[in-house]
Amino acid sequence: MIRLVAPSTLRRLGILGMNRRNISFIGANNPRRNYQLVDNKLLTKKAALERGIVVPELYGVIEHQFQIDHIMEQVQDRDAFVIKPVQGSGGKGILVVVGRDGDRFVKSSGSVIADRDLRRHTSNILAGLHSLGGRNDFAMIEALIDFNPALAEYSYEGVPDIRVIVLRGVPVMAMMRCATHASDGKANLHQGAVGVGIDIGDGHSIAAVQHGSLVTHHPDTGACFKSLRLPDWDAILDLAASCAEMTGLGYLGADIVLDRQRGPMLLELNARPGLAIQVANQEGLIHRLRMAEEIAATAPDHAARVRLARDRFHRPEPVFPEEPVAFPSGAA
Missing domain, CATH: 3.30.1490 (Dna Ligase; domain 1)
Incomplete structure (x- = not known):
């Protein structure tokens, strides 16, 4: 059963709501003139290929x-x-x-x-x-993604993808979206996919939610999310962080898939990434975003931004609490 949480507690936990996201992070970091590149998947693909980033054929x-x-x-x-x-x-x-x-x-x-x-x-x-x-x-x-077989048990009738929130080239929070029969094979949380919070430090699972409720196993395959650790984590973070410079957007969501042969592959980008990633990680975004701003202001280069993010946002152990934090509707 989900327990109710007072607004003051949500503020203390750093829960980011839609209005604050739109004003303080999207509006403050994303020039409108650059939206077209990420809103148009053909333009995204062209820009990625020019930078040598792998995308579906x-x-x-x-x-x-x-x-x-x-x-x-x-x-x-x-x-x-x-x-x-x-x-x-x-x-x-x-x-x-x-x-x-x-x-x-x-x-x-x-x-x-x-x-x-x-x-x-x-x-x-x-x-x-x-x-x-x-x-x-x-x-x-x-082309249909031939996804890494190491992830096969965590998704059903569809390809799992990894969403990474990036602020000014700093990877802030991540989750894997796992398709289910309920979601018709699509990695869409609102349609019934499972969101698994992923540790920025080393790619292990933090918690998993479906329809806003905590789960420990995939509803169709029975796979245990507690044992999930993503392969190619270094390359995933490097790819996601590099998308900031490619797009000229300071706040974005990078959606990445793991192909069997080609490794991490950019699926698409989002200039207005949703907030359900907080539910999957059982943690608010605000505190991390403030730390990411400090990292972006002081780190000398791309590699340093990624390294510092991994150090600062690392959570050694999975959470998988018995009772999830109740997030407001605007955070989902």
Whole structure:
């Protein structure tokens, strides 16, 4: 049962709410002119490739409704792929195909759809059904991530990803988002994925939550989250921290996946990262963000920022408390 916490206690715990996030961190650190690069996944991909950052392979782009009739030509030799809106947010509009059943397509959930369903989904993307502000959009067709098998038991019917909050090049807080059957194979906490808080120091698990409640095991696979430790942690933090310079944004969320062959891979960036990461870590962001500001002001270079963050934010042992802190609705 979740216990209620007084506002004064939330302030003491450093819980960051939406209004303060928008004014003190997003507004103060993110020039509006730089939003387009992260709001547009094609521009993000181009900028990442120019810096040698690994991203999923792009198979094609659908820009106009008349091109939808030719989408089958772009995927005819692909057994697995992902279709997503270029300007989508929150995991909306992402269609994951993991295989073929004759002329039909098998989704990550195991359900089967026809080519007309593929065309209808793509048409909805172009119409802006899943995009920021409902604007007309483009549809990207990307390679499906062949994710690291070390993480297979922690996700179900989908690819787990790692969200890292970065302030002025300093990695502040991290979590892994694990897909479930309830989330339809998507790493979206609001749809039922599990958020696992990850220690900035060495990549071990801190706590895990689903629908705002603490859990110790994956609801579908039964895997114990207490034993989770992410591989390639050095490279994950280095990649996330480097995105600040790439985008010109001082406050962002970097979403990273671990590919079997290519290692850490940038999936996308977010100029307005959500606050559920606090629930997954059972810790507020404010105190860490203030320390990150000090690190950014004094550290001589990128490597020093990452090293100091790992030292300052390291939590030696997992938390997994019996009763989670009750976070206000604006923090989720």
